[in-house]
Amino acid sequence: MDPVTHGLIGATASQSFANKRTFRAAVLTGLASxxxxxxxxxxxxxxxxxLNLEMHRQFTHSIFFIPFGALVATLVIWWLVKKYLTLKETYFYSLAGYATAGIMDYFTSYGVQLFWPFTDQRFSLDIISVFDPVFSLGIIILTGIAFFKRKRNYAWLAIAWMILYLSFGFFQQQKSTRIAEEIASSRGHTITKLIVKPTIANQLVWSVRYESLDTLYTxxxxxxxxxxxxxxxGETAPLLDWRDEFNNFKGTILYDDIERxxxxxxxFLIKHPDHENVIGDARYSMLPTTLSPLWGIEIDTTRPDQHIDFGTYRDASPEVRQDFMDMLFGRKIP
Structure with a gap:
């Protein structure tokens, strides 16, 4: 999730069990943690x-790192709140705030290494966008009221709002998944892999991508x-059989980077339709119906012993924005 929402959720967690004496200091501690x-x-x-992609949402988001992350937060924050909190109180409020980070990212896409170092597998539920203003607004209002009134009942209402909104996302995803399976079945496709996730900033328009016979459908x-x-x-494209195409480079940094x-x-790799020699992450694009990856790696086979370049390829043109808004408000006719 975006940093502001992360902080607000951490503040909500801390203030949910704070008393009036420690309330506002607890909020700031949970937010920062x-x-x-x-x-x-x-x-x-x-x-x-x-390296940056691999490290993001890695050890700092693991459930096993929570006690240590809270300790680091305590050592940093205590000097700011020691007039209001004991060291022990600071740690427990930091623990409550820090614990929310990896767990809340688990509800979004991209994946979190929740069980690092025991596995480097990324887990995600894909039921809310990394940025959702409706979700954040509810938390801002209720957490803000709790802060000014110093009443934790409003923090519990904020938690109830989060549970309600995430539950709505779960049911929307399940319905989208059933529709996706019906679509594939009607076309005689056997789904090998399926990704169903909300588009940016809403729970109404969902992106469906499934693999069938090495072809990606959107x-x-x-x-x-x-x-x-x-x-x-949407569009279709063949998934890239990179192991076969780059087999001659096995053992090189180039091959290892493509594998990473x-x-x-x-x-979910495809060749970018608009950028030569770019392999893109086909899970993400500006529109749910297109296969123009938002990011990818540029392949230079003349430099097999050097690391590849990573780039972003976002197309936020007026036409793309209009297409998205038409989908969001149901104005676009299939």
Whole structure:
């Protein structure tokens, strides 16, 4: 999730059991602690562009790192709140705030290494966008009221709001999944892999991508309560058999980097349609119906012993934005 929402959720967790004496200091402690986990975005190496992607949502988001992350947060924050909190209180409020970071990212896409170091597998539920203003607004209002009134009842209402909103996302996803399976069945496709996730900043338009016989199919599905679903047929593209295509480079840094990127992309790799020599992560695009990856790696076979370049390829043109808004408000006719 975005850093602001992370901080607000951490503040909510801390204030949910704070008393009036410690209330506001607890809020600030929980807010800062929850945001601390995302400092992993600064772990990078200019010579190895994929390192930053691998480290984000890694050890700092593991459930096993929570006690240590809370300890680091305590040592940093206590000097600011020691007039209001004991060291023990600071640690427990930090623990409550920090614990929310990895868990809340688990509800989004991309994946979190929740059980690092025992496994480097990324887990995600894909039921809420990394940025959802409706979700965040409810937390802002209720957490803000709790802060000014110093009443934890409002914090519990904020938690209830989060549970309600995430539950709505879960049911929307399940409905989208059933529709996706029906679409594939009607076309005689056997689904090998399926990704169903919300598009940016909403729970109404869902992105569907499924693999069948090494081909990737995309659909957009608009689900508005008490209305019939609107299905937008998208593009298709062959998935890249990178192991075969780059077999001659096995043992090189080039091959290893493609393998690393494939793992980060859950093996949903395609050739970017608009950028030559770019392999893209096909799970993400500006529209749910297109296969123009938002990011990818540029392959230079003349430099097999150097790390690949990583780039972003977002197309936020007025036409793309208009297409998305038409889907969101149901104005686009399939």
């Amino acid at each position: 929850a945001m601390l986990a995302d400092l992993d975005v600064f772990i990078s190496d200019a010579s190895d562009p994929l 659909y957009g599905i608009r689900l508005f309560p008490f209305s019939e679903p609107i299905i937008y047929k 990127f494939s793992k980060l992309s859950d093996d």
